[in-house]
Amino acid sequence: MADENNVSMLVSEAEIKARIESLADEICAVIDNSWLVVALLRGSFIFAADLVRAMHKHGLTPKIDFMTLSSYQDGTESSRRVEITHDLNEDVIGKNILLIDDIFDTGRTLRETSKLLQSRGANEIITAVLLEKPARREVGFRPRFAGFQIPDKFVVGYGLDYANQYRTLPFIGVLEEIK
Ligand code: 5GP
Ligand code: MG
Numbered sequence: 268m269a270d271e272n273n274v275s276m277l278v279s280e281a282e283i284k285a286r287i288e289s290l291a292d293e294i295c296a297v298i299d300n301s302w303l304v305v306a307l308l309r310g311s312f313i314f315a316a317d318l319v320r321a322m323h324k325h326g327l328t329p330k331i332d333f334m335t336l337s338s339y340q341d342g343t344e345s346s347r348r349v350e351i352t353h354d355l356n357e358d359v360i361g362k363n364i365l366l367i368d369d370i371f372d373t374g375r376t377l378r379e380t381s382k383l384l385q386s387r388g389a390n391e392i393i394t395a396v397l398l399e400k401p402a403r404r405e406v407g408f409r410p411r412f413a414g415f416q417i418p419d420k421f422v423v424g425y426g427l428d429y430a431n432q433y434r435t436l437p438f439i440g441v442l443e444e445i446k
Contacts, residue, residue: 271436273442273444274423274433274436274440274441274443275441276438276439276440277438277439277440277441278398278415278417278438278439279438280438282415283317283397283414283425283438283439284317286414286415287314287318287321287414288321290321290395290414291321291322291324291325292325293412294318294322294365294395294412295325295327297393298327298329298363298393299327300327300328301329301362301363302329302362302363302364302365303329303332303357303362303363303365304319304330304331304332304364304365304367305331305332305333305334305364305365305366305367305384306331306332306334306367306368307333307334307335307336307366307368307369307376307380308333308334308335308336308353309335309426309431309434310368310370310426310427310428311367311368311369311396311397311426312426313425313426313434314367314369314414314425314426315331318367318395329365330357332355332356332357333353333355334351334354334355334380335351335352335353336350336351336352336380337349337350337352338350338376348379349375349376349379351383359384359387359388359389360388360389361388361389361390362389362390363390363391363393364389364390364392364393365393365394365395366380366381366384366392366393366394366395367394367396368380368394368395368396369396369397369426369427370397370399370400370422371394371396371398371399371400371404371409371410371413372403373405374405374406374408375405375406377394377406377410393411393412394410395410395411395412396410396412396413396414397414397415397425398413398414398415398416398417398427398439399413399414399416399417400416400417400418400419401416402418402419403419415439417439420441421441421442422439422440422441422442423436423439423440423442424436424439424440425437425438427439429442
């Protein structure tokens with residue numbers, strides 16, 4: 268069952284809350300209302316909601332849009348592709364974009380999404396993630412803003428799922444065992 272009993276806490280609700288406030292401070296020092304916020308669904312929906320509200324405390328009221336991606340394998344891990352299952356409504360030509368995801372794992376999702384937005388004519392793209400697994404990185408860049416660096420463990424909670432469950436946990440935890 269998707270309860271908390273098989274999840275061990277890694278980042279507490281209070282730690283997430285405090286870090287989101289400081290991330291918003293850092294982000295608001297570099298972006299303004301002309302930027303478009305793009306959040307990748309579904310994993311980042313809670314993080315994005317809390318982050319944009321923390322940004323609002325700095326007076327920021329940017330447009331927000333969403334994209335749903337699914338990654339699939341066409342043979343090997345290294346040829347993994349990212350497919351759009353729900354696209355943006357906003358036009359990105361000439362726009363500066365704050366691209367939000369839940370977790371930077373290999374980094375392929377943010378690399379492919381950044382490339383796509385660039386190919387559509389976006390101007391500057393900066394990335395913000397709640398979590399980063401440095402040990403797993405396979406791309407030549409790091410997220411510009413990252414809330415927490417975590418070990419190479421499968422985590423759930425605060426929007427992140429296992430089989431579309433556990434998203435409602437208010438903290439980030441390591442899934443120990445599937446019951
Ligand atoms: P990347 O393309 O950076 O390898 O993977 C990013 C995506 O993989 C995230 O948006 C997330 O959907 C998924 N992912 C990577 N690591 C985890 C994890 O530990 N837990 C969960 N729930 N999803 C993960
Ligand atoms: Mg995801």
